[in-house]
Amino acid sequence: GQQLNQSPQSMFIQEGEDVSMNCTSSSIFNTWLWYKQDPGEGPVLLIALYKAGELTSNGRLTAQFGITRKDSFLNISASIPSDVGIYFCAGSITSGTYKYIFGTGTRLKVLA
Amino acid sequence: NAGVMQNPRHLVRRRGQEARLRCSPMKGHSHVYWYRQLPEEGLKFMVYLQKENIIDESGMPKERFSAEFPKEGPSILRIQQVVRGDSAAYFCASSLEPYNEQFFGPGTRLTVL
Numbered sequence: 107g108q109q110l111n112q113s114p115q116s117m118f119i120q121e122g123e124d125v126s127m128n129c130t131s132s133s134i135f136n137t138w139l140w141y142k143q144d145p146g147e148g149p150v151l152l153i154a155l156y157k158a159g160e161l162t163s164n165g166r167l168t169a170q171f172g173i174t175r176k177d178s179f180l181n182i183s184a185s186i187p188s189d190v191g192i193y194f195c196a197g198s199i200t201s202g203t204y205k206y207i208f209g210t211g212t213r214l215k216v217l218a
Numbered sequence: 219n220a221g222v223m224q225n226p227r228h229l230v231r232r233r234g235q236e237a238r239l240r241c242s243p244m245k246g247h248s249h250v251y252w253y254r255q256l257p258e259e260g261l262k263f264m265v266y267l268q269k270e271n272i273i274d275e276s277g278m279p280k281e282r283f284s285a286e287f288p289k290e291g292p293s294i295l296r297i298q299q300v301v302r303g304d305s306a307a308y309f310c311a312s313s314l315e316p317y318n319e320q321f322f323g324p325g326t327r328l329t330v331l
Contacts, residue, residue: 110260112260146324146325147324147325148222148309148311148322148323148324148325149261149309149322150322151319151320154319194260194261196260196261203317204249204251204266204274204313204316204317204320205263205266205274206263207260208260208261208262209260210258210259210260211258211259211260
């Protein structure tokens with residue numbers, strides 16, 4: 107089936123550093139979502155992207171819908187300890203859908 | 219806080235037993251989705267239900283798995299005759315409309331011994 111490749115798989119960074127992660131697909135997507143999952147909890151939606159080239163921010167988080175429509179990027183600026191968690195991208199071929207393909211996640215650890 | 223509730227949070231079963239996972243959607247939400255998450259993997263869609271109806275069960279194994287969302291009460295994901303490979307975290311999400319943001323519950327972590 108379709109797969110999303112997320113990278114890096116995990117990363118350790120120092121508090122205050124900026125973080126970048128990305129997600130690539132073999133198919134063209136029309137919607138990209140970015141979620142964060144804290145340990146023992148369910149995912150929480152961070153940012154939703156609906157148009158190629160779209161750049162959207164949510165506080166210190168910025169996500170972009172790649173021009174090729176086969177990738178998306180998430181940046182976190184000035185990381186803090188509570189940014190720890192697993193970040194998932196999810197994509198859909200169709201717009202206005204309930205069914206998304208999820209990436210395998212980027213595990214972020216922030217060293218104080 | 220009327221978020222999505224799931225219980226139990228942890229469930230241990232022996233091979234061959236039945237597992238019943240419950241999900242109460244957010245207040246006012248009538249659309250429920252179940253996902254499975256294996257260790258080190260992303261979530262995989264299993265089934266989408268609206269009150270009393272299964273809308274899409276394309277991600278659900280054909281055997282041993284069933285889901286319902288009755289008129290009254292929580293949505294139930296039922297796994298009969300569990301096997302070790304069923305060990306995973308099962309998440310429920312709900313939405314106000316089918317194409318709106320899905321809000322996830324905390325998950326049920328099923329361990330099959």
